[in-house]
Amino acid sequence: MEIINTMLKTVLIANRGEIACRVMRTAKAIGMRTIAIYSDADANALHVKEADEAWHIGPATAAQSYLRADKILAVALASKADCIHPGYGFLSENADFVAACQAKNIIFIGPDVPAIEQMGSKSAAKIIMTEAGIPLVPGYHGTSQDDALLQHEADQIGYPLLIKAVAGGGGKGMRVVDRPEDFLTHLAGARREGLASFGNSDVLIEKYLIAPRHVEVQVFCDRHGHGVYLGDRDCSAQRRHQKVIEEAPAPSLSDDLRQKMGTTAVEAAQAIDYVGAGTVEFLLDSNGGYYFMEMNTRLQVEHPVTEMISGIDLVCWQLKVAAGEPLPLTQNQLFFQGHSFEARIYAEDPSQDFQPSTGQITHLRTPKTDSTIRIDTGVCQGDEISPFYDPMIAKLIVWAPNREEALAKLDIALQDYHLEGIHTNIDFLRRLAKLQDFQDAKLHTNIIDQHQDYLLSPSLQNEQVILAMAGLVLGTQAYKTYGDCAGLRLNMPRISLALRAQYLGKNCVITTHTLGKVGPHSLVLDYAGSLHKAGFCLMGDQLSLFTPQGKAVVSLKIPKIGDFLDNNDHNTGQITAPMNGCLIACLVTPGISVVAGDALMVVEAMKMEHTIVAPSDGVIGEIYFKVGDLVDADAQLLDLQES
Numbered sequence: 001m002e003i004i005n006t007m008l009k010t011v012l013i014a015n016r017g018e019i020a021c022r023v024m025r026t027a028k029a030i031g032m033r034t035i036a037i038y039s040d041a042d043a044n045a046l047h048v049k050e051a052d053e054a055w056h057i058g059p060a061t062a063a064q065s066y067l068r069a070d071k072i073l074a075v076a077l078a079s080k081a082d083c084i085h086p087g088y089g090f091l092s093e094n095a096d097f098v099a100a101c102q103a104k105n106i107i108f109i110g111p112d113v114p115a116i117e118q119m120g121s122k123s124a125a126k127i128i129m130t131e132a133g134i135p136l137v138p139g140y141h142g143t144s145q146d147d148a149l150l151q152h153e154a155d156q157i158g159y160p161l162l163i164k165a166v167a168g169g170g171g172k173g174m175r176v177v178d179r180p181e182d183f184l185t186h187l188a189g190a191r192r193e194g195l196a197s198f199g200n201s202d203v204l205i206e207k208y209l210i211a212p213r214h215v216e217v218q219v220f221c222d223r224h225g226h227g228v229y230l231g232d233r234d235c236s237a238q239r240r241h242q243k244v245i246e247e248a249p250a251p252s253l254s255d256d257l258r259q260k261m262g263t264t265a266v267e268a269a270q271a272i273d274y275v276g277a278g279t280v281e282f283l284l285d286s287n288g289g290y291y292f293m294e295m296n297t298r299l300q301v302e303h304p305v306t307e308m309i310s311g312i313d314l315v316c317w318q319l320k321v322a323a324g325e326p327l328p329l330t331q332n333q334l335f336f337q338g339h340s341f342e343a344r345i346y347a348e349d350p351s352q353d354f355q356p357s358t359g360q361i362t363h364l365r366t367p368k369t370d371s372t373i374r375i376d377t378g379v380c381q382g383d384e385i386s387p388f389y390d391p392m393i394a395k396l397i398v399w400a401p402n403r404e405e406a407l408a409k410l411d412i413a414l415q416d417y418h419l420e421g422i423h424t425n426i427d428f429l430r431r432l433a434k435l436q437d438f439q440d441a442k443l444h445t446n447i448i449d450q451h452q453d454y455l456l457s458p459s460l461q462n463e464q465v466i467l468a469m470a471g472l473v474l475g476t477q478a479y480k481t482y483g484d485c486a487g488l489r490l491n492m493p494r495i496s497l498a499l500r501a502q503y504l505g506k507n508c509v510i511t512t513h514t515l516g517k518v519g520p521h522s523l524v525l526d527y528a529g530s531l532h533k534a535g536f537c538l539m540g541d542q543l544s545l546f547t548p549q550g551k552a553v554v555s556l557k558i559p560k561i562g563d564f565l566d567n568n569d570h571n572t573g574q575i576t577a578p579m580n581g582c583l584i585a586c587l588v589t590p591g592i593s594v595v596a597g598d599a600l601m602v603v604e605a606m607k608m609e610h611t612i613v614a615p616s617d618g619v620i621g622e623i624y625f626k627v628g629d630l631v632d633a634d635a636q637l638l639d640l641q642e643s
Contacts, residue, residue: 008083008107008323009033012076013047015087016066017378018395019301020047023085026315035079037072039065041386046378053079060388061582066090067199069097076106083107083322085315089390092298093167094199109322111297115274119295123166123204129292132271134264137283137291139206147184153205154183160208163187165194165201171242172197172608176208189602189609192584196604211444213284214238214293215250217265218306220317221274224326229262230306230314231336235281236443237432239354240608244425244448245432246342248305251403251441261290268295277303277318301344301395304374308340308399338399339406343414343433345394347385347606349423350456356391356606358580358633360384362421363537363544365521367413372399385422387580387605393424403441407433418521418546420537427550431455458504459550466503468527469545470554471513473536474499502555510554573621575612575638577631581605586627588620593643601637612637619643 011027012035013020024034024047036051041060048054055075058065065071067090076084084101086092086109095116101108110116119125126141139161140153154161154177163186165173173194175186191201214235221227234250235243249258265280279300281293303314317328347357364381367373377394379385385393398413400406414430432438435451448455499510515526525532535546545552585602588594594614601612621639625631 008319010035010079010081010083011109011319012037012072012079012081012084013051013087014066014072014084015090015092016042016045016047016389018376018392019087019299019378021050021378022376023087023315024050026313027085027319030316030319032319035075035081037066037075039388041384041388045383046380055079060386062090062388063196069094069100072097073100073104073106076101077104081106083109083319085109085318086298088296088298088301089197093296107322109318110276111274111278115272116297118272119274119278119297121166123202125295126204126292128272129268132268134268134292135289137206137209137293139204141204143202145202147187150187150203150205151180151183155180157205157207162206162208163190163203164206165190165198166204167194167198167200167202171238171240173203174241176241185599192602192604193609196584209283209285209291211286211446211450212236213250213443214243214281214445215253215261215284215290216279216281216300217262218300218303218314219265219269219274219278219280220314220321220327221266221269221276221278222321222327223275223324225270226327226330227266227270227274228327228329228331228334229266230310230312230334232258232261233302233305234443235302236445237438237447238445239448243302244344244346245429245438246302246305247403247406248309248340249336251443257288257290268292276321277314301392302342304376304395304397305340305342308374308397309336309338310334311337338401339403340397340399341406341410341433343396343410343429344392344425345396345417345419345429346425347391347393347422348425350425350428351458352423352578354425355610356387356579356581356608357423358385358387358605359422361393361419362539363418363521364420365416365418365535366394367396367416372409373397373413387582389606391606391608393419407439415546415548416535418535418537418544420539420544427459428455430550459552461547461549461552463503465525465527465532466545466547466552466554467508467510468513469523469525469532469534469536469547470501470503470510470543470556472516472518472523472525473538473543474510474556475512475514476518499556503552510556573618573640573642574636575600575615575640577603577633577635577637578610578612579603579605579633581610581631583625583627583629583631583637584609586623586625588623588638590620590623592620594618594620594640603631614640616640617643 010033013023027034034051036047036054037057038048039060057071091097095113098108098113123141160178163175173190175190177183177186190203195201217232218230232250233248235246237245277299279296282290283293284290348354361383374397379393398409400409410433501510517524522535537544541556543554581603584604587599595617598614599611603610618640621641623638
C-alpha cells in the first residue's frame with residue numbers, strides 16, 4: 001500500500017469495535033500513528049489493544065463517552081492528533097462536531113459542515129433532491145415537529161407509513177405504523193431512539209412501500225472537482241430496518257439503470273460540494289422505478305463488499321482526500337470484478353425476535369482468512385458483550401468470481417464461524433443465504449418477514465448422529481470432568497462411560513463412541529459407514545456442536561425437576577427483564593388494571609428499544625425499578641396480580 005506523503009501523521013479514531021480496528025489497519029499500513037478512545041465498558045477492547053495510544057473518555061453509556069465531542073477533542077489535542085476519523089454512527093454525521101474540529105485546526109475525515117447539514121438531515125436532503133428533479137417517496141419532510149401536525153400529515157399520507165429519525169441511520173429511530181391509533185406511540189419511540197443514538201429527536205414521515213429493494217451507490221469526491229461512483233450494493237435483506245446481508249454488485253439491474261443511479265448519485269454529491277466517501281441510497285419498486293431515500297455522509301458498514309469487487313481501500317482514499325490529494329482514479333479507470341457478500345454477525349437471539357444477547361464470549365473459532373475471505377471484528381475470545389452499544393460483533397466478507405460461488409463460499413465460512421457464550425444469528429444467516437428466493441436474487445426489504453417461519457425454525461439435526469458426536473467427544477475428553485459417572489474408572493480403557501443428558505428438551509443417555517478422530521476443537525465421526533465433521537466446544541456441562549446443519553447443544557448436566565416445567569407452570573405474576581439493559585420508560589403505576597398485550601415498560605439495550613407487555617389481564621402491583629435504572633436479564637421488574 002502506498003504511503004501517503006502529507007502532513008497527516010496521527011489519526012484519532014472517534015469510534016469503537018470493528019470499525020475502529022478496521023480504520024487502524026489501514027492507518028498503520030500507511031505509516032500513521034493511531035489513537036484510540038474508550039469508555040469504561042471498553043477498557044479491554046480489541047481496538048484499545050491495537051492502537052498506539054488509548055485514552056479513557058468516560059462511563060459506559062454513549063452519551064457520556066463516545067458522544068462527548070468535548071472529551072474527544074481534548075484527547076485529540078493532548079495526543080497531538082492532526083486528524084479524526086469518525087467511523088460510522090456516534091458523531092460521524094454531527095455538523096457541530098465537524099465545526100469544533102475545524103475550530104481546533106484538526107482535520108475531520110469526512111465532508112464539510114454544509115454538506116453534512118444538507119445531506120445528513122434526511123429532511124433537508126429530500127428538499128435538495130426534489131429541486132434536482134430526483135423522484136422521492138411521498139411523505140412529510142418539513143421542519144415542524146408538532147405532534148398534532150405530524151399526526152395530520154400521517155393521516156393524509158395514508159397507512160402503512162414509516163417514521164424515520166432525520167439524523168438517523170442503521171435502523172435506529174425507525175417505526176412502521178399500520179394504524180392511525182398507533183401513530184403517537186410509535187412517534188414517541190422513534191423520537192427517543194433518535195435522541196439517544198444521534199442527539200436529535202426530529203423525524204420525517206414517508207409512505208411505506210410494500211416489498212421494495214434497497215440499493216445504494218458508493219460515491220467519492222475530492223476538493224479538486226472530481227467525483228466517481230464505485231459501483232452499487234444491494235442491502236434489501238433487513239430485520240427491524242437494519243441490514244444483515246449485503247452484496248455487491250446489486251444483482252438483476254440493467255446496465256442502463258445501474259449507470260443512471262451512479263451518475264445521479266455523483267451529481268447529487270457534487271451539487272453540495274461533497275468531499276470524501278458517501279453513500280446515496282435508493283428504493284426500487286417492482287416496476288423498475290427508483291426513489292431517492294437518503295444520503296449517508298460517512299463510510300458505510302457494508303463498505304467492504306465494494307472494496308472486494310473494486311480492489312480499492314476506501315479508508316486509504318479517505319485519508320488521501322482529507323490530506324488534499326485528488327482522487328487516485330477517474331470513472332473510466334474504475335473496473336469491478338466478481339461478486340461479494342457481507343454477513344453481519346450479531347449478538348442476538350433470532351428465535352426471540354432478535355433480542356440482543358449479552359455476556360462473555362467463551363469460545364471463538366473463525367474461518368481462515370485470505371484474499372477472498374475477510375473478517376472485520378472488534379472482539380476476541382474472553383471479551384464481554386455489554387448492553388451499551390450496537391449488537392454487531394463482526395462482519396464476514398467473502399468474494400468469488402460470480403454470485404453463485406460467492407453464496408457457496410459464504411455458507412462454508414459461516415459454518416466455520418464458531419462462537420459460544422452468547423446467542424448469535426449465525427445459523428439464521430446461513431438459512432437466509434440458502435433461502436431459494438435469496439439464491440434466485442428475488443430480493444426485497446420484507447424477505448425476512450415473508451420467510452420467517454423457515455428462517456427462524458430450529459435446525460434439523462440427526463439426533464442419533466448428534467448423540468454419537470457427543471459420545472466421541474466424551475470418550476476422549478470428559479473423564480476428568482465427569483469422574484462420578486456410572487461405570488467410569490480411572491486408568492481404564494474408554495469403553496464404559498454412560499452419562500444422562502438432555503438434547504432438544506428430551507432426556508437421553510450418551511455412551512462412549514470410539515469410531516472417529518477428535519482434535520482440540522473439531523471432530524470427524526464414523527457413524528454407520530459415513531463420515532460426519534463438526535466443530536465443538538465443551539464448557540462445563542454444556543457441549544456445543546457446530547455441524548453443517550447448524551449448531552446443536554447437548555446439556556450434560558443431570559436434569560433438575562424445574563428443567564421440565566412448562567412456561568405456564570411458572571409464576572406469571574412476575575414480569576422480568578428479557579435482557580440486560582436500561583429502563584427508559586414505565587407506562588404503568590401500582591393499582592391500575594391492564595389487559596393482555598398492554599405495554600408496561602420499555603427497556604433499551606444496544607441502542608434498540610424493547611417493549612414489555614402484559615402476558616395476561618391483571619392489576620399492577622409493586623414496581624421494583626425506576627426510569628434510568630440498569631436492569632439485569634431475568635430481573636423482576638414488577639408484579640402483575642390477578643384481577
